[in-house]
Amino acid sequence: MTPRASPAKPLPVIDPVAESTAGNKLYGAGKVGVVPCTLPSVVLRSDSEMLKYARTAVACMQKAWTPLILKSDAYYGSAQVAAFSVGKGPDSPLCDDPPKESDAFYQPKGSVICLDRRSLGTDPDAALVDLQETVAHEFGHHVQMSVGILTAYDMRAYSTSSERLEDERRLELQASCLGAAFLGANRRTFGLNGRHLEMWRDMVRHMGDEYNPTHVRDHGSRNNHGYWSLRGFAAGNSSACNTFTAPAKRVS
Numbered sequence: 001m002t003p004r005a006s007p008a009k010p011l012p013v014i015d016p017v018a019e020s021t022a023g024n025k026l027y028g029a030g031k032v033g034v035v036p037c038t039l040p041s042v043v044l045r046s047d048s049e050m051l052k053y054a055r056t057a058v059a060c061m062q063k064a065w066t067p068l069i070l071k072s073d074a075y076y077g078s079a080q081v082a083a084f085s086v087g088k089g090p091d092s093p094l095c096d097d098p099p100k101e102s103d104a105f106y107q108p109k110g111s112v113i114c115l116d117r118r119s120l121g122t123d124p125d126a127a128l129v130d131l132q133e134t135v136a137h138e139f140g141h142h143v144q145m146s147v148g149i150l151t152a153y154d155m156r157a158y159s160t161s162s163e164r165l166e167d168e169r170r171l172e173l174q175a176s177c178l179g180a181a182f183l184g185a186n187r188r189t190f191g192l193n194g195r196h197l198e199m200w201r202d203m204v205r206h207m208g209d210e211y212n213p214t215h216v217r218d219h220g221s222r223n224n225h226g227y228w229s230l231r232g233f234a235a236g237n238s239s240a241c242n243t244f245t246a247p248a249k250r251v252s
């Protein structure tokens with residue numbers, strides 16, 4: 001006797017992009033580790049000092065994030081740091097094609113955090129806090145890459161550019177939130193207390209599309225940038241950073 005076929009049940013509809021972004025296991029992976037690491041005590045007077053500092057900071061970030069990425073059932077590859085300088089020739093083959101008006105960017109090919117050689121300011125304290133924030137944000141993109149969020153975003157097809165921009169803002173605000181979660185957990189190592197912490201808070205509240213000369217709405221308003229950064233810093237946990245389930249006004 002052959003068993004009678006049961007009536008066909010409809011298959012569950014799975015949206016792989018939503019699974020990888022809004023439903024990523026990263027949000028349940030726990031607190032970002034407080035990791036032992038010794039940062040160079042430099043004043044950031046030169047490109048080589050900037051790179052040395054950034055590379056040590058990235059090594060700390062790798063230590064802190066690796067267990068969480070592995071807990072998210074993802075594969076972890078190391079990130080590297082390189083410098084670029086627009087208009088100064090091909091001195092940075094790892095960072096070809098830098099976006100316009102950008103001090104830093106993440107290059108998924110090769111997992112490279114690219115830093116602009118010209119972006120060191122004159123105030124050494126501000127330069128240090130700025131570099132810490134920049135590297136932490138770009139490493140946030142590396143975390144997104146490692147757990148599949150960045151690739152999922154690349155796969156999605158958008159019918160309008162405003163839809164695409166909204167997801168781009170979710171991605172950028174999340175990178176800042178993840179970066180801040182690391183900095184919050186490791187604030188002591190990074191000297192983020194007193195005046196430096198005030199500088200950092202002020203900085204993250206004043207970063208956003210309002211300052212973009214091209215007026216493209218791809219990173220989020222300064223209000224929302226401040227919101228996600230302070231939230232990540234206070235939590236020290238990627239559970240605070242699910243921008244993909246946040247209402248549209250929180251990622252405007």
Ligand SMILES: [Zn+2]
Pocket residue numbers: 137138141172175
């Ligand atoms: Zn970014």
